[in-house]
Amino acid sequence: MNTLEQLNKTAGMIVNSRPAYREILDFYKEVFRVQEESLKDIRLPPVIIEPDLLKIKQKNELPLIDPSEFLIDLKAAVQTFEDICELAAELAPGLSSNARFLKKAVSEKAFDPESLFSAILNGHDKTLQDIAQLLDVPLNELSLFGYLSISPSIRVCAEQLETYLSGMPELQKGYCPVCGNLPDMAFLDMEGRQHLNCSFCCHKWKSGRMGCVFCRNNEKDMQHYFFNEEEKEYQVKLCDHCKRFIKLVDLRQMDREFFPNLEKIATLHLDIQAREKGYINEGNEKA
Ligand SMILES: [Zn+2]
Ligand SMILES: [Zn+2]
Structure with missing residues (x-):
C-alpha cells in the first residue's frame, strides 16, 4: 500500500470510531493528498550552514535556522494554494466562500500569494493583518491556506537540514532543533x-x-x-x-x-x- 492509500485507510478507521470527524477529515485527507503530490514537484537547493556557524549553534543549543530561512518553491506553493482553495470550496462549508474568492483573486492576479507566504515565514503579523483586511478574509483562514501551501517546501527543507543534526547530542529543549518552533x-x-x-x-x-x-x-x-x-x-x-x-x-x-x-x-x-x-x-x- 502506498502512502496515499494508507492515509485514506487510516482516515477511514478514525471516522469509523469517531463519526463526528467525517467532514473535517474528508477535507484534510484531500489536503494531505495534494501536499504529498506537491512534494514531487518541489525543486529546492539545500540550505547551507557554514561550519563555524554550525559550531556556535551546537554549542549554544540553538536551532539550525530561523523559520525565515526556509526556502519555498514558489511555483509549487502557488499551485498548492489554488488546489487547497478549490478543495475547501467543495468540502469545507465553513471556508468555502472565502476559498472561492481567494482562488479567483489569485487566478486574476488580484492577489500575489508570495507576499502571504513571505509574511508567514517571517512572522510578520502586521503584514498578514494588512493582507487579510485588504482581501476582507479572516486572518486565521488566510494563514491556514498560506501555511498549508508552503508546508511541503518547508518539509523538504527540514529533511535536508536534518543531516546537520546527525551525531549531535539530543537537544533537551522544548523547541524544534531545526527551526525553533514549538x-x-x-x-x-x-x-x-x-x-x-x-x-x-x-x-x-x-x-x-x-x-x-x-x-x-x-x-x-x-x-x-x-x-x-x-x-x-x-x-x-x-x-x-x-x-x-x-x-x-x-x-x-x-x-x-x-x-x-x-x-x-x-x-x-x-x-x-x-x-x-x-x-x-x-x-x-x-x-
Ligand atoms: Zn511546563
Ligand atoms: Zn521545526
Missing part, C-alpha cells in the same frame, strides 16, 4: 521512547519522557495528565508550571498507521478539553 504533539514509539513533532516544519525529535516538554519542570505536583477511557491511544500532558499542554499518542496502543497531521486534526476535542481546563499550546493554535 511541538504540537508528542508520541511514544514502539519501544516507549518519547518523540516530539514540530508544529511548523514537521521535524521529529527525541525527548525525555519525564516532566514538561516545554519548560522541563519535573515536580510531581506540577505535572498531570488526562485521557478518555474510550481512546487509550491518547493522553494529554498538562504542566502547572507553564500552563501548557501537549497531546501524546502512544503508538503501542494504536491499531492504525501514524500520520501526525491526521491525528492532530482527529484529536481537536482534546485541545478543547485542555483549553477548558486552562492550558494552552501555541503550536496548535493554527489547526
Whole structure:
C-alpha cells in the first residue's frame, strides 16, 4: 500500500470510531493528498550552514535556522494554494466562500500569494493583518491556506537540514532543533521512547519522557495528565508550571498507521478539553 492509500485507510478507521470527524477529515485527507503530490514537484537547493556557524549553534543549543530561512518553491506553493482553495470550496462549508474568492483573486492576479507566504515565514503579523483586511478574509483562514501551501517546501527543507543534526547530542529543549518552533504533539514509539513533532516544519525529535516538554519542570505536583477511557491511544500532558499542554499518542496502543497531521486534526476535542481546563499550546493554535 502506498502512502496515499494508507492515509485514506487510516482516515477511514478514525471516522469509523469517531463519526463526528467525517467532514473535517474528508477535507484534510484531500489536503494531505495534494501536499504529498506537491512534494514531487518541489525543486529546492539545500540550505547551507557554514561550519563555524554550525559550531556556535551546537554549542549554544540553538536551532539550525530561523523559520525565515526556509526556502519555498514558489511555483509549487502557488499551485498548492489554488488546489487547497478549490478543495475547501467543495468540502469545507465553513471556508468555502472565502476559498472561492481567494482562488479567483489569485487566478486574476488580484492577489500575489508570495507576499502571504513571505509574511508567514517571517512572522510578520502586521503584514498578514494588512493582507487579510485588504482581501476582507479572516486572518486565521488566510494563514491556514498560506501555511498549508508552503508546508511541503518547508518539509523538504527540514529533511535536508536534518543531516546537520546527525551525531549531535539530543537537544533537551522544548523547541524544534531545526527551526525553533514549538511541538504540537508528542508520541511514544514502539519501544516507549518519547518523540516530539514540530508544529511548523514537521521535524521529529527525541525527548525525555519525564516532566514538561516545554519548560522541563519535573515536580510531581506540577505535572498531570488526562485521557478518555474510550481512546487509550491518547493522553494529554498538562504542566502547572507553564500552563501548557501537549497531546501524546502512544503508538503501542494504536491499531492504525501514524500520520501526525491526521491525528492532530482527529484529536481537536482534546485541545478543547485542555483549553477548558486552562492550558494552552501555541503550536496548535493554527489547526
Ligand atoms: Zn521545526
Ligand atoms: Zn511546563
